[in-house]
Amino acid sequence: MKTCLACLEKAYKELAERRAVNRPRTDLYIPSPESPDVYVFKSMEAGLLDSRMVALRLNSDIIRWREREGKTVKEKIPAARGKWVGLILLFSTQNGEPLAIFPDGVVQRMRVAASSALAARYLARGGAQTLGILGSGWQAGAHVPAMCAVRKIAEVYVYSPTQANREDFAQQMERKLGVRTRPVARPEDAAYPADILVAATNSLSRVILPEWLKPGIHVTCVKDSELGETTIRKADRVIIHSRKFLPENYILGFGDEKIEAQDPINLLRSEDKSAPAAVKPPFWLAEPELKDLLTDKVSGRRSEEEVTCFINNVGLGIQFAALGSAVYKEATSKGIGREIPTDWFLESVHP
């Protein structure tokens, strides 16, 4: 996590200094002809001048939308022999050659949590010691160590609707980090004591209520939908991850054009295959980006009472370039991984 935080911070600074470049995420949607599942191919890229590296991150997912407790949740089905498919490909910008290809799962959650923690380093109270977590899944599991790396966290409260999940999670975190972690049966019991409150769920609707935002709290999320407009408006200061608020969607059945949709599930279910009206940009779109915060273009927390908020909206290729190049360096120095001859990926005919 320390390495993640360091190389991610460096990459955001390079992006601010225009020594890095980022190609925004695009999503390709293909409904299944025989089930309500949808195939989604997601990709993004970024390059770092100093590291002399480009990273492509791709996902080849089967997505299922379900209703749970009145909320729509989105699930990635491990349909490929019981597993998922997400890859990071690294290339040298010095001679173009492919350097590595590896699964994205661990890097994926580390980068989300590390980005949230970098924001918290600048926005949470210096003396913050209580962490509230909503969610007990993959993303939540990385947020606890990430937040512990930027603040001296003494106590963690975790809420998750399933009792067994929150209890397992609490035990795991205690064992891993030596920080007292209490599972709680109601989300507000995680929210009220929190100096830092994290939503790390797969919910497409609000999970953090506005009344939980007491003075001095810092709140963060892995999707803006987890906060919702009223909660975000209650914050005194908001920082966003990226001004690019929507992935660029290309949806089978809708023609050649890029489709604007926060989540295309409703479009996919609709009979109407004409392009929808443009999405109204979210009201928080003019707020500063994380890279502005990390380069002191905007200040961090200004008082003990401020309510601060980081919206970890749509991901950036730069996160995969930063962490991917660190993984590559560590793997090659330790001799970890399998060697596939580079020559298999080169061609002697002109592309």
Next chain:
Amino acid sequence: MKTCLACLEKAYKELAERRAVNRPRTDLYIPSPESPDVYVFKSMEAGLLDSRMVALRLNSDIIRWREREGKTVKEKIPAARGKWVGLILLFSTQNGEPLAIFPDGVVQRMRVAASSALAARYLARGGAQTLGILGSGWQAGAHVPAMCAVRKIAEVYVYSPTQANREDFAQQMERKLGVRTRPVARPEDAAYPADILVAATNSLSRVILPEWLKPGIHVTCVKDSELGETTIRKADRVIIHSRKFLPENYILGFGDEKIEAQDPINLLRSEDKSAPAAVKPPFWLAEPELKDLLTDKVSGRRSEEEVTCFINNVGLGIQFAALGSAVYKEATSKGIGREIPTDWFLESVHP
């Protein structure tokens, strides 16, 4: 070439019927810190509903711009151990798993030539028998068999500035296709006798002059710059490959935004790192697309005298999905290729 034409035609029809989806090409530019060369990472994707497949095509190139005979030409340097890096990755949309990864070079030129030939099938005179080719490189070499597959070509004239190149090319084509091929020392000597005139060069400026467009000719190119405005305007009918006329460029040094530039070389050489003014859309942008021609939304050639023109502008991922899935089927049925365990590309953690 027959397989290429068949599967490509099918894919364009599927695109027209919205049974295919295409993510437009994006280019990431990273200038080299120590030379005038530029690293470019290019990617595009497409999915086919019926084939249950998605293809990603990527290129990891070192580009050098040079002046030759007063014209700017763009060269891809084989910097990766003397080779180039271009890859096609195929994924199953049924379960998401990766199916194949292979170099793009052969597919790349086959799809360009096959697209040109599909247009010629609808636009060239039925009795066309003389083919003029400007260029003797990789792209030119695929255009001769492609045009021979759609018309009974009896004679080919090839012009290329270097005598040895055009002579070698002529010999090769004769040997391969059994069609009389004459190397000529002036481009007009290839143009005047031609029923079908093809520019397949790496020139960024005009190579087909308007005065060469006699009644009944069909002209085509691999870049609109090879024709230029005056030549295109002289055609009675114009069909384009894709309305998306520019790749989406992301250029290191220019911030986060997509940069509109026909070819970013001038921007890269400029000291001014502010985003340039928007590119004026080309005057031919409202012309029908190849997919409209193949689905009879617009008619093919209307008379023996018509001057027809196909602008094979920016490439489409769909071409790689179409040819890539054909390559995959043929390779697996013949047992060609190397097996890399699929499991190396799967992950048991949630991406």
